[in-house]
Amino acid sequence: MKSAYLIFSFLLILSFSSCNKMNPGNFWDDFDSDNKVSSEGDFQGRYGYKVINFKKENGIYQVTDILSFAKKNGWTLHSDTNYKTENLVSWKKNDKLLFKPSITGFKPNEIVIEFVKVFPRYIENEFTVYEFDTDGMILVNSRTNDTTQRVGFVLLSEDKTLMTAYHLWGETERH
Numbered sequence: 001m002k003s004a005y006l007i008f009s010f011l012l013i014l015s016f017s018s019c020n021k022m023n024p025g026n027f028w029d030d031f032d033s034d035n036k037v038s039s040e041g042d043f044q045g046r047y048g049y050k051v052i053n054f055k056k057e058n059g060i061y062q063v064t065d066i067l068s069f070a071k072k073n074g075w076t077l078h079s080d081t082n083y084k085t086e087n088l089v090s091w092k093k094n095d096k097l098l099f100k101p102s103i104t105g106f107k108p109n110e111i112v113i114e115f116v117k118v119f120p121r122y123i124e125n126e127f128t129v130y131e132f133d134t135d136g137m138i139l140v141n142s143r144t145n146d147t148t149q150r151v152g153f154v155l156l157s158e159d160k161t162l163m164t165a166y167h168l169w170g171e172t173e174r175h
Contacts, residue, residue, distance in 0.1 A: 025050030048168070074134060080129065093118075134167065151169055152167050
């Protein structure tokens, strides 16, 4: 009986300690853990997200390293687009920088009625948005049933010292 209790306890501890890696997007926590500034997410209900913010104190982020890491974890690059600060002026609320992906991706110059979620944006000036299709994870518009696999985003500052990874999945809600 004691051995059954020990095995059960071991399995229970193992399941709790491995939960972090089982959630989508959590692999980004391991990308550059020494320079990780923040990591947040919500994995409950029918919708989830993960946001990880990095700041390189010495050196810069190499695009090839980012893309290789993403690909190794099932993300396929769909597009990369440079955005200038003046194009993002309206992407603020109460002087807070925002990142607003929608079911159709990130389009700061279009009026998008249904956002997936409004996220904090940690990069103030010019940056590049890398949009990814993510392996096995989809986003569903709960009103129209439109779906997309393009639910992974990486923002990289122009000077390549700041990086934020965003991952979304599940059913959208209007924000």
